[in-house]
Amino acid sequence: MQRAIPFEIFRYAVILGIVAISLVPTLWMVSMAFKPIAEWSAAGADLTWWPRNPTLDNFRFIFGQSSTDLIVALERTAGRPILASLLTATFGTLIAMTAGTAAAYGLSRFGQGGNLPLALIQLRLFPPMAVMIPVMIMWSFLGLIDNWFGLSLIYGIVTLPFAFWLMKTFFDDMPREIEDAALVEGCTRWRVFVRVTLPMMRPALASSALFVFILNWSDYLIALLLTTRDWATIPVYMASLSSSMTGQLYGAKAALGVIAAVPPIIMGIAIQKHLVRGLTFGALKE
């Protein structure tokens, strides 16, 4: 539809304005991450929007290199928390995707587990805070507090609804002729699933896994409750970058924030055409 020129100008003005506003907070953090201490500390009170002397000192600092300007040294570097985030998010994704894909196939093809869709939506509805007391009691009983497997397991359960619903809509969309042909050839149901269906669904599996990974990587509350030190994830560790001794280490926090923010942004843009499907539990497909 062709619209009038004034409308086009109006459209670009509004959109560019909103895009600018939506980018400012992120860019501010990026800017902080590359500022030397003199520009981000409270002492250097005059505010600069862009680093005058860009530096990688903040990144070096959180990985343990002591800075000449900053007297403090870190008791723990960011390496371990980054590893913890990566490992627990990956393993949680593995759990959610395995259970979710299998169940989605079972429901989509064989009509089994009819209670799951509703149960999983309800699982998504409840605040995690409302089931954490029993989980914390059970986890400490099982020795899973501050343990990578304990955190991964709960991640797997919390994101199971997304894995299940995404894969269910993908299986529902998939034509069954190929599977039927393989069945006629004499393959067992299991073989058809493993050898025919899953390889065909590789793109769908990859998109769903990335989606679930983003969710796991983004968690803060659960890690805050279930980890103390060894397996503290990035957001939990971030809080330790401020203390009464050092004050807020703005630059160091910003550098860590950039590291935490980059993977999900890249992954999210990579799977953007499936985002709607994932976020609305398949109610809307693209």
Next chain:
Amino acid sequence: MTNASTMEPVAERPAASASTGAGLGLWLTLPAQLLVLFIALFPILMQVYISLTDWSPLDGIPWWRAHELWIGLLNYTDLMADSRFWGALWRTMFVMAVCVPVQFLLGLGLAVLFVDDFHGKRVLYSTLLVPMMVVPAVAGYMFFMLFQSGGPVNDLLSLFTSDPVRIAWLSDPDLALIAVMVADIWQWTPLMFLILLAGMISVPQDQQMAAILLGASWWRRFFTIVLPRMKSIIIIALAIRVIEIFKIFDTLFIMTGGGPGVATETISVYIYKVTQQELIWSYVAAIALAILIVLSVVSVFAIKRMQRGQGT
């Protein structure tokens, strides 16, 4: 092409040869069933039990012997009179009542601007989605920095005043909640936009074309054709935000920690504080259970209604 299919959680069409695969189907769904049972049944029974006692992890007795500290329904009667709980609930509802409509209207407006093609659409679309992919805890930290008294927000405001603005946003009880809501609106308007745009694109063109030929104005077409056809999508988008704001924690907790005082204490923050700082776990169990029961009733009712609505 977008396809607005209906939510059909229960009704399924089994494959023609369903009977042959029923056994495999059961095995395939088993892990998910076990995980759901594990996170639903056991914790809920445990919460019922603990909530009837005065147990806390500091008592030195394991949770299964909590019956030694039996207090009956006292936790629940305490809850009724707990002004801090009701305050937190009210505050959560207030954040919801402000943020959801703002996010909806902004998202809808943006969707209208994006519904037909223009130069640079793809890049601008992707850029707009960035906020919702930022880790919420990191977003909380971004806004923590932005709202410092010497931070960029005040710096921008200073452009309009003669004196430099030095508002301490996050330590002012009235302003802290505003800052928190700004952060939520920033992060989650893109989600509304994403869903509403997908819904808007899926509205069939034929009726609109007919309306154009009949000379209907853009506003008229939008309100009588486009919006009514987006009804179920709009409900889903609103429901997602209502549910998520009810749980609001990460961003807010990092920005203010629920403070100053209890000025930004929402339900999740309140429960977290009782859990971690006051360690009255039996009371937390009672709160959690009360919330679970209310949410279950509401959700079953809502989902039933939606299914009935779509049957017609």
